[in-house]
Amino acid sequence: MKRPNILLTGTPGVGKTTLGKELAASIGLIYVNVGDLAKAGELYEGYDEEYECPILDEDGVIDELEDKMSEGGVIVDYHGCDFFPERWFHIVFVLRTENSFLYDRLESRGYKGKKIQDNIQCEIFQTIYEEAMLSYKEEIVHQLPSNTPEDMEHNLDQIVQWTEQWLKDNN
Ligand code: DAT
Numbered sequence: 001m002k003r004p005n006i007l008l009t010g011t012p013g014v015g016k017t018t019l020g021k022e023l024a025a026s027i028g029l030i031y032v033n034v035g036d037l038a039k040a041g042e043l044y045e046g047y048d049e050e051y052e053c054p055i056l057d058e059d060g061v062i063d064e065l066e067d068k069m070s071e072g073g074v075i076v077d078y079h080g081c082d083f084f085p086e087r088w089f090h091i092v093f094v095l096r097t098e099n100s101f102l103y104d105r106l107e108s109r110g111y112k113g114k115k116i117q118d119n120i121q122c123e124i125f126q127t128i129y130e131e132a133m134l135s136y137k138e139e140i141v142h143q144l145p146s147n148t149p150e151d152m153e154h155n156l157d158q159i160v161q162w163t164e165q166w167l168k169d170n171n
Helices: 016-027 034-041 058-071 099-108 113-124 127-135 149-170
Strands: 006-009 030-033 044-048 053-056 074-077 091-096 141-145
Touching: 006 016, 006 127, 016 030, 016 074, 016 149, 030 034, 030 058, 034 053, 034 058, 034 074, 058 074, 091 127, 091 149, 099 113, 113 127, 127 141, 141 149
Parallel strands: 006 074, 006 091, 030 074, 091 141
Antiparallel strands: 044 053
């Protein structure tokens, strides 16, 4: 059976992990958190002092995921999207969160000062949405509001429906 690959992207804190795991559980797709994958495989190439985070070894991540992605049925979660092969994804969702909600979430994650500001700015400038629009066909890129638990439920329903339709159309 052919199964779709779904990319969940957006600024840190918008809800990719929460949605991705629920989605995987509801539709039986495999959930892959690129941050965790990189950590487990030490897929880094140095450390970014300014942003206080390790620099992702993008080619290493692609090599690591390639086989799984060609099989299909994978939900990928990452706060960037321009380095994945375009052919991997059948649909791309960019989660969006209003500043006040995002601020609280980043703060309760223990982020401070510049790190919070940088992420809020990333969301205000819709950096990831623009990155997605430049990296994939516009018609497969969708923004989803992710402010409240109701938004989350609605997004879950929408993606489950989309996936069921995709499975019917492609098998
Ligand atoms: P990400 O993976 O994008 O960094 P997350 O899934 O870890 O984000 O979510 C960050 C926090 O926000 C976490 O405590 C769950 C909460 N959250 C996520 N989506 C939400 C939503 N739509 N409404 C309310 N809280 C949400």
